[in-house]
Amino acid sequence: MSKISAMAFGLAFSLSASAFAFDANADTVQTGKREILLEATKSWNGKPYTHFTTGPAELVTIRLTIAPHTVLPWHSHPFPNAGYVLSGTLTLHDRASGDSHTFHAGEAFAESVDDVHRGESGDEPTVLLITYAATPGTPTSVSAKGEKPEY
Structure with missing residues (x-):
């Protein structure tokens, strides 16, 4: 292995090792807390929603x-x-x-x-x-x- 190839391999290895170290120290992956603020099939005055756009939205x-x-x-x-x-x-x-x-x-x-x-x-x-x-x-x-x- 040439000197340049060995240096490139060493650099790539050290970068990948630091990436794994970062992942090991990262915060735990968790789901977020959902709070539904509104689910509605009708408006505040009681009129039902009957249609949405049929074209581009x-x-x-x-x-x-x-x-x-x-x-x-x-x-x-x-x-x-x-x-x-x-x-x-x-x-x-x-x-x-x-x-x-x-x-x-x-x-x-x-x-x-x-x-x-x-x-x-x-x-x-x-x-x-x-x-x-x-x-x-x-x-x-x-x-x-x-x-x-x-x-």
């Missing part, structure tokens, strides 16, 4: 911050979405029925599809994390006639 996640004592404009969503209240409170109002429900920090909610509604914050800023099961190029929020955009 796109997940869109936004962080929405609403100032204290603010009412968002009336709007709807063309596809299912789920929200999580990071801080503050959110009261959702359904325009057709007049129903409302308040969600607090740490709570998840399933939003309605094609139902005109709006959100209202409480005494402190409300921060939401919302994920939409969308289609590429489609707006996630549609303003009701005569209303400003939700965001």
